Amino acid sequence: xxxxxxxxxxxxxxxxxxxxxxxxxxxxxxxxxxxxxxxxxxxxxxxxxxxxxxxxxxxxxxxxxxxxxxxxxxxxxxxxxxxxxxxxxxxxxxxxxxxxxxxxxxxxxxxxxxxxxxxxxxxxxxxxxxxxxxxxxxxxxxxxxxxxxxxx
Amino acid sequence: xxxxxxxxxxxxxxxxxxxxxxxxxxxxxxxxxxxxxxxxxxxxxxxxxxxxxxxxxxxxxxxxxxxxxxxxxxxxxxxxxxxxxxxxxxxxxxxxxxxxxxxxxxxxxxxxxxxxxxxxxxxxxxxxxxxxxxxxxxxxxxxxxxxxxxxx
DNA sequence: TACTATTACATAGTTAGCTATGCAATGTTA
DNA sequence: TAACATTGCATAGCTAACTATGTAATAGTA
Numbered sequence: 001x002x003x004x005x006x007x008x009x010x011x012x013x014x015x016x017x018x019x020x021x022x023x024x025x026x027x028x029x030x031x032x033x034x035x036x037x038x039x040x041x042x043x044x045x046x047x048x049x050x051x052x053x054x055x056x057x058x059x060x061x062x063x064x065x066x067x068x069x070x071x072x073x074x075x076x077x078x079x080x081x082x083x084x085x086x087x088x089x090x091x092x093x094x095x096x097x098x099x100x101x102x103x104x105x106x107x108x109x110x111x112x113x114x115x116x117x118x119x120x121x122x123x124x125x126x127x128x129x130x131x132x133x134x135x136x137x138x139x140x141x142x143x144x145x146x147x148x149x150x151x152x
Numbered sequence: 153x154x155x156x157x158x159x160x161x162x163x164x165x166x167x168x169x170x171x172x173x174x175x176x177x178x179x180x181x182x183x184x185x186x187x188x189x190x191x192x193x194x195x196x197x198x199x200x201x202x203x204x205x206x207x208x209x210x211x212x213x214x215x216x217x218x219x220x221x222x223x224x225x226x227x228x229x230x231x232x233x234x235x236x237x238x239x240x241x242x243x244x245x246x247x248x249x250x251x252x253x254x255x256x257x258x259x260x261x262x263x264x265x266x267x268x269x270x271x272x273x274x275x276x277x278x279x280x281x282x283x284x285x286x287x288x289x290x291x292x293x294x295x296x297x298x299x300x301x302x303x304x
Numbered sequence: 305t306a307c308t309a310t311t312a313c314a315t316a317g318t319t320a321g322c323t324a325t326g327c328a329a330t331g332t333t334a
Numbered sequence: 335t336a337a338c339a340t341t342g343c344a345t346a347g348c349t350a351a352c353t354a355t356g357t358a359a360t361a362g363t364a
Contacts, residue, residue, distance in 0.1 A: 009199075010199075011287075011291060012287060013267070013271055014177075014271050014274065014275055014283075014286070014287065014290075015177050015181065015267065015270060015271055016196075017287060017290040017291065017294065018170060018173050018174045018177060018290065019174045019177070019178065020217055020294055021170050021174075021290055021293060021294050021297070022170045022171045022173075022174035022175075023174075023351070023352095024294060024297040024298065024301070025166075025167050025170060025171070025297060026167075026171065026320095026351090026352095027301070027351095027352075028297060028300060028301060029167065030319090030352085039318095039319065039320090040319085040320085041319065041320050041321085044168075047161075047162075056342080056343095057342070057343065058341090058342065058343085065172055065175075066320090066321075066322095067321075067322065067323080068342085068343075068344095069321090069322075069323080069324090069343090069344080069345080069346095070320065070321055070322070071343095072342095072343060072344055072345085073319095073320075073321090073344090073345090074319095074320075076344090077319080077320095089342095092329075092330075092341095092342080093328085093329055093330085094328070094329045094330070094341070094342045094343065095329095095341095095342055095343080096342090096343080115165070115167065118167065118300075119165055119166050119167055121296075121300050122166065122293055122296050122297050122300060123166055123293065123296075124296060125292050125293070125295075125296050126289060126292065126293070130285075130289060131166075133282075133285065133289070134166070134286070134289040134293075135163075135164060135166065135169060137278060137282060137285070137286040137289070138166075138169040138170065138173055139163060139169065140277050140278065141173060141274055141275065141277070141278070141286075142169065142172055142173050142176060143277075144273070144274050144275075144276060144277050145173070145176040145177060145180060145274050146176065148180060148270075148273050148274060149176070149179070149180060175321070175322095178321090178350095179321095179322075182322085182349090191348095191349065191350090192349085192350085193349065193350050193351085208312080208313095209312070209313065210311085210312065210313085218350090218351075218352095219351075219352065219353080220312085220313075220314095221313090221314080221315080221316095221351090221352075221353080221354090222350065222351055222352075223313095224312095224313060224314055224315085225314090225315090225349095225350075225351095226349090226350075228314090229349080229350095241312095244311090244312080244359075244360075245358080245359055245360085246311070246312045246313065246357095246358065246359045246360070247311090247312055247313075247359095248312090248313080
């Protein structure tokens with residue numbers, strides 16, 4: 001019943017630790033990319049659009065790990081923030097193609113560097129070997145969760 | 153420029169991986185605890201209240217890793233859901249003490265077991281040694297992020 | 305004792321995730 | 335070709351995190 005018992009408990013729960021780590025990381029990212037005029041939720045979409053511009057929402061969605069409705073809302077905010085523009089699709093009136101604006105294109109390098117820098121800083125206490133193992137564990141656990149999710 | 157290059161990239165970003173893992177885990181937890189009438193955000197507060205009931209919001213806050221406003225909103229939803237009741241503090245009219253209802257108390261064991269079960273399942277592919285290392289890495293990285301956050 | 309500062313908590317407004325559902329355009333088929 | 339099914343995207347409504355700010359009540363002090 002001493003308080004360190006609970007502390008111990010949380011510190012040994014993968015669920016607690018990963019949640020805590022994710023929240024801390026996203027706040028670090030938020031602060032560092034604020035000067036670029038973007039927020040963390042826009043990062044994955046930007047990464048994809050920097051790779052290939054002019055995609056439809058559906059094509060973009062296939063490159064990301066979020067739900068369609070989440071992407072639709074994120075794109076609306078990105079349009080509001082002047083990062084992208086949506087044009088009518090030449091062949092399908094339901095669809096719209098998504099294009100980076102000059103602003104969206106221009107921040108590519110700094111955004112990319114910022115993200116790399118954060119990854120580097122937060123992993124600074126781990127050796128190269130430990131980092132490799134850590135990332136590997138996360139990939140394995142993610143794979144396992146996806147199995148668990150759909151009844152393995 | 154081939155698509156596996158981007159894939160490779162994301163799969164080697166600690167930030168991406170931890171965010172993805174956290175989201176997947178919270179959705180598994182959400183599904184599993186839904187029958188108990190609780191949601192993931194209520195879990196940390198419940199764990200703390202099961203340890204010690206009748207705390208003030210401030211005392212509860214000190215046991216958790218969220219902001220005060222987040223807790224206040226979570227407590228409001230917990231009250232709405234019949235998990236807790238708030239009573240006037242005997243000595244301080246600003247404060248209120250937080251008490252588990254019978255419902256809040258009764259789900260303790262099943263909630264605890266569910267969380268333990270999920271942790272076990274998602275770590276099933278890792279050996280005892282690997283699990284120990286994985287949790288250790290997360291604790292070290294979390295410590296590092298907290299340093300990074302406040303300068304240093 | 306009357307100001308002033310601090311404290312405890314609540315509220316407002318934003319991001320970002322989710323599911324469920326709506327709607328218009330396109331495709332399919334009887 | 336008219337009816338129905340599917341598709342692409344948007345919207346509604348929820349949780350849960352954040353910061354900033356408001357509002358009483360309490361505490362401290364000139």
